[in-house]
Amino acid sequence: MPDADAATAGTVPTGRESFGSRLGQAMAGRGPLCVGIDPHPSLLRDWGLNDDAAGVERFSLTVLEAVGSLAAAVKPQVALYERHGSAGMAVLERTLAAAADAYVLTIADAKRGDIGSTMAAYADAWLRDGSPLAADAVTLSPYLGFESLRPALDLAAETGRGVFVLALTSNPEGASVQHVGGMDSVARRIVQAAAAENRRYAVSVPGNLGSVGLVVGATVGSALTDLDLDLAATFGPILAPGLGAQGATAAVLRRTFGPAYPQVLGTSSRDILAAGPHIRSLQDAARRTRDELLAT
């Protein structure tokens, strides 16, 4: 049931189940792990694959086959397909289609953000039904202003898809922009805007996940307390990259996110991918990370 805030809210304008609801079910059923599909040149080499589109395709489909049933979602890193030009983007299209066929949720890590008119085109690419690059969700950068993301926010709601807006990124340089403003920080404005968006679609109900998520790095340390950020109150999923290769552990994640931990989708790429190319080894690595996330 919607809460009082939702009295004036809109409803999700689609017959399709919302992304938040689908992700919530996947997290409950498979565990709170997202595996990044990041075909770095060094990983391709270690897997005995060429650094070309064919190598990227083999890599991507192997990861999908290995972890599809162990992860709530997979997150292809768009830059690592883009570096192979149109052939790489075609591989990304086929990877997204293969994941959809296997009922695995996809989060395209594209970090898009632009002025409104151009943002509408990015929204069409990643969130429109029938687009060859349509994913279940896409990552967005709000640094042209949160409202500049409106075309993507609205299209995601319309098509039952989701977005993850960068709030506190996992890289150390992020603080120089995101922490600015002290107790009225840039990050706080983004968190509040995401919360308002989830309220708008009447999902501010404990236990229900909204479809407007945030990216908050697993490596942000005490920033949530320092900046007084209440992530639980956003009711949205939190994509938390930084596990493994960037140094964070499941225990760190639990400490960092506190009451918002049930909303956290822990994300790991290189740490798990380094176990390939053998399916069994990839599965062991993904299972270990997932079990650590569940155990904390």
Ligand SMILES: O=c1ccn([C@@H]2O[C@H](COP(=O)(O)O)[C@@H](O)[C@H]2O)c(=O)[nH]1
């Ligand atoms: O704040 C952010 C936002 C996105 N990422 C992305 O996540 C993966 C992390 O890869 P690892 O190999 O597990 O370090 C990568 O695709 C980043 O672009 C992030 O790390 N931090």
